[in-house]
Amino acid sequence: MFGNNGLVLSALGTAARAAAVALDASGRAVVVGSVSVAGQSRNFGVARYTLTGALDATFGTNGVVLTDFNGDRDEARGVLIQPDGKIVVVGESVLPNQGSRVALARYLPTGALDLSFDTDGKVTTDATPDQDMGSSVARQADGKLVVSAYQFGFATDFCTLRYTVAGALDPAFGGDGKVFTSVATENDVAFRVLVQADQKIVVAGYGATTGNITTNDAAFVRYLPTGALDTSFGTGGIAVRPMALGTDDRVYDIVQQPDGKLVAIGFALVGSRSVASVRRLLPTGAVDGSFGTNGLAQLPGSSFPTLGEAVALQADGKIVVAGSRAGAQAGELLLARFLSTGALDPAFGTGGSVSTPGPGATLLGAKDLVIQVNGRLLTAGEGAANATPAFVVARYLPGTVTGGAEAERTEISTVFPNPALGTAPLTLTLNTPHGTTLAVRLYDGTGWLVRELRPAAPLLAGAHRLPLAAAALAPGCYWVGIETAEGRALRRLVITP
Incomplete structure (x- = not known):
């Protein structure tokens, strides 16, 4: 709210x-x-x-x-x-x-x-x-x-x-x-x-x-x-x-x-x-x-x-x-x-x-x-x-209604490691239905797209390792988002020096 x-x-x-x-x-x-x-x-x-x-x-x-x-x-x-x-x-x-x-x-x-x-x-x-x-x-x-x-x-x-x-x-x-x-x-x-x-x-x-x-x-x-x-x-x-x-x-x-x-x-x-x-x-x-x-x-x-x-x-x-x-x-x-x-x-x-x-x-x-x-x-x-x-x-809200809270989206279960650093890959655990087509993207704290971690394609539920290269990013708060035809789910990710 x-x-x-x-x-x-x-x-x-x-x-x-x-x-x-x-x-x-x-x-x-x-x-x-x-x-x-x-x-x-x-x-x-x-x-x-x-x-x-x-x-x-x-x-x-x-x-x-x-x-x-x-x-x-x-x-x-x-x-x-x-x-x-x-x-x-x-x-x-x-x-x-x-x-x-x-x-x-x-x-x-x-x-x-x-x-x-x-x-x-x-x-x-x-x-x-x-x-x-x-x-x-x-x-x-x-x-x-x-x-x-x-x-x-x-x-x-x-x-x-x-x-x-x-x-x-x-x-x-x-x-x-x-x-x-x-x-x-x-x-x-x-x-x-x-x-x-x-x-x-x-x-x-x-x-x-x-x-x-x-x-x-x-x-x-x-x-x-x-x-x-x-x-x-x-x-x-x-x-x-x-x-x-x-x-x-x-x-x-x-x-x-x-x-x-x-x-x-x-x-x-x-x-x-x-x-x-x-x-x-x-x-x-x-x-x-x-x-x-x-x-x-x-x-x-x-x-x-x-x-x-x-x-x-x-x-x-x-x-x-x-x-x-x-x-x-x-x-x-x-x-x-x-x-x-x-x-x-x-x-x-x-x-x-x-x-x-x-x-x-x-x-x-x-x-x-x-x-x-x-x-x-x-x-x-x-x-x-x-x-x-x-x-x-x-x-x-992005649709038609002023104010009000959106329903919590649960497609992303965990993001690990968090905080992220160095060259370690990012492990994303998904709760999506079998074979959902989705894209995985990284946004900065203001909502600007930083990079696409995975292009839109079918992806199974479970854990997935994605390249992040945190060392190449400025330290701070970011958001990992998965985007499907139904909307976007987000989890905060902290990148440390």
Whole structure:
């Protein structure tokens, strides 16, 4: 069971707004945003939740950490968790009489600031003479941190920054750690950064193409690891790809499929109503015509506006998106699932989507989405009950029902040795029916596939030895999963140095 019927509202301080979520190796959700406290300025707010949705008392103070950058207002907008368990948070800090700056903080798994990161765990960067706002953060294979940012002003550009592991701007990126790119003739806003498997960097957002800043087109930029534009992408490294034939369309999140294609979520203003939209691009930046209609898929028609804010990929290639829907009385959480073709998945919710109203007149909206290793979907966002903003975390089963516990699956009896180390094979004892066709896969703590231990094929019940090569894997918590036509069963596996 998670929270109250799958829903958690955390009223932190006098007002709290969540913007992003990440999962640690143990499956706990780390949610970040802003928290206001009476008599104080707005601070970075970082909360960690247990697997049941309770605030984790082993993190910070009663599960919450507040960080002040000595600004009038500090707001977190993005989060990632490093392989060593450290938590990186990015956002903005508005300093007295100086405007806003890009702000980063790095925390130890306990919630304490990591003093090896710029000596005090905090970094602020004045990227431009205008107001600077960090929007998301991604990590390269070498541990360097790439941040998307944007300026608040006129004739602004995409801003991408790269920091060393120690928190300093990296001069190997663009000469001084900062790269600016104009994607349209007016204001450009970068919302999400993605480091591809080949270490190229993709930034997604939107740009205004006329003097009217409400006329925007979705935009994508790809850089080489040096910060130079990747001319093999779009036109000179830039791809402007509208989300619909509307007057205003924007991209808020992006993921890369294993085949290199890019899937983006946002919305398009069609008439006077916003419609959540999904766009898929080929690795070249061209529209993928095999997806939806001319590379575009939208949520089903409704008399209420919808916004798409986050996207994630399931292990089976299905695409899950999250956002919000204006309901009859208040805003509702919105989830939808698409097949790899761009068609809505009829096995999910009602006709491929599900909306969740809050209790009473609670206003809800999802800002980010992650998929747990057991396939459950977890969203984080904003809510307001009695006009008091709060963190909202919701968990969904992979099918149609909000919250609730899944029945325990018993296909895996034992995993041995556990912990695993060195080159010893893994012995898996199965309780499956005779000759069941199944695949055995290894996942990391956040649900990403690490390797396939055995391809799908009939396998008898009993003990089976599988190659693991634990010495080649980073120490930490993993999951061994067997996957059949009926679903997935999991057992935790610890790998030690």
